[in-house]
Amino acid sequence: MIVLTSFKEASVMKNVVKLGGARWGPPFAGGWPEVEWMKPKRKNGTAVLLRDFGSDPLVPYHDYMLDLYRERWPAVRRWLGEYAELDVAVACWCPNTKTARAQIANFGTFHCHMGVVGDVLTAAGVAWEYGVEHETMMVRG
Numbered sequence: 354m355i356v357l358t359s360f361k362e363a364s365v366m367k368n369v370v371k372l373g374g375a376r377w378g379p380p381f382a383g384g385w386p387e388v389e390w391m392k393p394k395r396k397n398g399t400a401v402l403l404r405d406f407g408s409d410p411l412v413p414y415h416d417y418m419l420d421l422y423r424e425r426w427p428a429v430r431r432w433l434g435e436y437a438e439l440d441v442a443v444a445c446w447c448p449n450t451k452t453a454r455a456q457i458a459n460f461g462t463f464h465c466h467m468g469v470v471g472d473v474l475t476a477a478g479v480a481w482e483y484g485v486e487h488e489t490m491m492v493r494g
C-alpha cells in the first residue's frame with residue numbers, strides 16, 4: 354500500500370519504506386530516496402507553484418501537473434513496478450509549511466501536489482491512500 358502523507362506523519366510510521374515526494378526534504382529525511390517523477394517542478398527545474406495559476410488556480414494547476422505526470426509516465430510505471438507492492442510512505446511538507454498553515458487558517462484546507470499524484474495512482478490502478486492530514490484537510494483540484 355502506498356500512503357501519500359507528510360514528512361511529519363511519515364517520520365513516526367513503522368515498517369514502511371519512506372520516500373520523499375517533494376522538491377526537497379527536511380534534514381531528518383536525508384536518507385529517504387526521492388521520487389523524482391512526483392516532484393512539482395518543470396523540466397528546467399523551476400517549481401510549479403499554485404500561485405503561478407492566477408486567481409482561481411486549482412483546476413489549471415491540476416491540469417498542468419497531470420500533463421507533466423503524463424509526460425513522465427514511463428518513469429511512473431518503472432516506479433510503480435518497484436514500489437506498488439510494498440508498504441510505502443511518500444512524504445511532502447504539507448501541511449507543515451507557512452503557506453499550508455495560512456491556507457488552513459483562511460480556508461480550513463490546504464493545497465498540495467499530492468492531490469494530483471493520488472489521481473495518477475488511481476489511474477494506474479494501484480492501492481494507495483492519504484495520510485490523516487492530507488485526507489482530512491487537503492483541497493482537491
Ligand SMILES: [Zn+2]
Nearest residue numbers: 445447465466
Ligand atoms: Zn504537499
